[in-house]
Each structure stands twice: as C-alpha cells, then as structure tokens.
Amino acid sequence: MTIETENDPYGLRDLTRRARIVLWDFDGPICRLFAGHSAEQVATDLVSWLESRGLHGLLTDTERESLDPHVVLRAVDRRHPGSDLVAELEERLTQEELRAASSAWPTPYADPLVRTWAAVGARLAVTTNNSPRVVRKYLASRGLVDCFAPHIYGRTQELRHLKPDPHCLNRALNAMGVASGDALMIGDTPSDLEAAERAGVPFLGYARNGKKAKLLRAAGADVVLESLEPLLRLLRT
Structure with missing residues (x-):
C-alpha cells in the first residue's frame, strides 16, 4: 500500500524507499522501440x-x-x-x-531518471522480452550502458520464459543478490505487472497515454504514471 501526501500525490516516496535495485522493462519505460519502424x-x-x-x-x-x-x-x-x-x-x-x-524514441525523462537513480546509489537492471542485443545497442547510443551493465536480462531461446513468466526478473534478483521486496519494477503492460507479482516485486506502472494507463489499472496496478517527471523530481529532491 502506498502512502500519498500533498507533496507526493502518487505515493512514490513510499514505493521507492526500499528499492535497492530497479528493474526496468525496455520498450515503453526506456524508449519507444518501434516509433520509427512499425x-x-x-x-x-x-x-x-x-x-x-x-x-x-x-x-x-x-x-x-x-x-x-x-x-x-x-x-x-x-x-x-x-x-x-x-x-x-x-x-x-x-x-x-x-x-x-536506430530510430527508437527515448521516453521523456527516462535518460535523466536512469542517470539520477544510478547516481544516488540504486542498482539498475533491464528485464525485457526484447533481445538483450537490442537493449545494449540502444543504451550504447544514449550513453547509458554503464548505468545497467552487466544486468541486462532479455529474451532467450527458451521462449516459454517470456513475461508474464517472472524468469527474467528472477535472474536479475539472483544475480544482484537482492530480495524481491527490496526491488522495484517499472513496466508498461499487464504482463509486466503479472511478472512482478509472481516474482514478489513491487510494481510501478508507466503509461504513455490514457489507453495504456487504463489497461494497467484494470489489471490491478496501484500506481500508474503517465509521465516519469514526478519520479525524477522526487529523486532530485
């Protein structure tokens, strides 16, 4: 349960307080991968x-x-x-x-949020259904690889492990030596939410529009941001 205050209307401080590691979905929270390639x-x-x-x-x-x-x-x-x-x-x-x-669009505020979160001591990982080769290529183009490496967990040949299976989240938790309750996942789909719930990881929803926000809330997400700016502002203060 998140605790909302006037200065923190989404309850982000309570949600992020214990987050020793942050698990990011890739396509959505970090970038729009297919923005220029349908x-x-x-x-x-x-x-x-x-x-x-x-x-x-x-x-x-x-x-x-x-x-x-x-x-x-x-x-x-x-x-x-x-x-x-x-x-x-x-x-x-x-x-x-x-x-x-090569033509992906950065999610607004994602780049500075990643850099700020890493700078204040959180460890970051990518947990995605996309190829890890793709994640590395995009992060390298934005100068963000060092914020995540080596913790990039993407699609493998074992496709049954794609989210909503929590396999990639559990790989990150095990590799980083952190209990599920001390992590936070940022995702933009109901399958991200289900994977987080099955792994026991608190979830923060990101939705780039009202339609995606509605889908996340209908799936049971307690906190859904339509912009990452409030989260960046919180970390900076």
Missing part, C-alpha cells in the same frame, strides 16, 4: 515468411491478425518448442528489433 509491419512480415514456407496453417486467424510480433513468435514456439524454425523466427525478429533501435 511493429505491425514486422509482425506482418513474420507471418508472410511463415506462409512462404508453406506454414500458413501454423497460426490461428487471431494470431495471424494480431499485428504483434511477440504473439507470432510465442504461437510458433508453442507448437514447435525448441525447433530450428523457432530459432530462425526469433533471429528474424531480433534483426528487426536491431533496425528499430
């Missing part, structure tokens, strides 16, 4: 590639029309776990993410 087109291209190999029937109509590359990837992995097909599809998605990283 995720919808990536999903369409992955579907087309499957169909070119005679695998049209591998996806349901809902999966085929989802326009979400992770939905496509998960669906194929469920039917052919650990296969060469899944490995090739995952690598295709990684290459698209790497291209997207």
Whole structure:
C-alpha cells in the first residue's frame, strides 16, 4: 500500500524507499522501440515468411491478425518448442528489433531518471522480452550502458520464459543478490505487472497515454504514471 501526501500525490516516496535495485522493462519505460519502424509491419512480415514456407496453417486467424510480433513468435514456439524454425523466427525478429533501435524514441525523462537513480546509489537492471542485443545497442547510443551493465536480462531461446513468466526478473534478483521486496519494477503492460507479482516485486506502472494507463489499472496496478517527471523530481529532491 502506498502512502500519498500533498507533496507526493502518487505515493512514490513510499514505493521507492526500499528499492535497492530497479528493474526496468525496455520498450515503453526506456524508449519507444518501434516509433520509427512499425511493429505491425514486422509482425506482418513474420507471418508472410511463415506462409512462404508453406506454414500458413501454423497460426490461428487471431494470431495471424494480431499485428504483434511477440504473439507470432510465442504461437510458433508453442507448437514447435525448441525447433530450428523457432530459432530462425526469433533471429528474424531480433534483426528487426536491431533496425528499430536506430530510430527508437527515448521516453521523456527516462535518460535523466536512469542517470539520477544510478547516481544516488540504486542498482539498475533491464528485464525485457526484447533481445538483450537490442537493449545494449540502444543504451550504447544514449550513453547509458554503464548505468545497467552487466544486468541486462532479455529474451532467450527458451521462449516459454517470456513475461508474464517472472524468469527474467528472477535472474536479475539472483544475480544482484537482492530480495524481491527490496526491488522495484517499472513496466508498461499487464504482463509486466503479472511478472512482478509472481516474482514478489513491487510494481510501478508507466503509461504513455490514457489507453495504456487504463489497461494497467484494470489489471490491478496501484500506481500508474503517465509521465516519469514526478519520479525524477522526487529523486532530485
């Protein structure tokens, strides 16, 4: 339960007080990865590639029309776990993410927030469903790698461990030697919230618009920020 005050209307001081480590989702809280490289087109291209190999029937109509590359990837992995097909599809998605990283938009206030939090002594990690290669490329372009390295935990070949599975959060907790209650996760999707809850990690929601905020609150997030500025202001004071 967060404690709200007039000077801290979101209860951020109470939420962040125990956070020895901060676990960041990548696409959303740190940047908009597909701001200049359509995720919808990536999903369409992955579907087309499957169909070119005679695998049209591998996806349901809902999966085929989802326009979400992770939905496509998960669906194929469920039917052919650990296969060469899944490995090739995952690598295709990684290459698209790497291209997207070159035109990603920084989330407002994220860069100074990362630097400030690291400067005041918190340890930071990335826990994401994106490829760790992509995360490193983007962070290097912003001069932020040293704020996180080596704690970047992203997609592996074991796709069943993608969030909402808490696997990447637990990897970070174990590697950094911190109890779940002494961490904080910043995420922007209900799957981030579920992963945090399953790992026992307090959660702070970030939503770049009202629609995403509504989804997080409907999923049970207690604190949802539509800007990271109040959090940055708190840390600076």
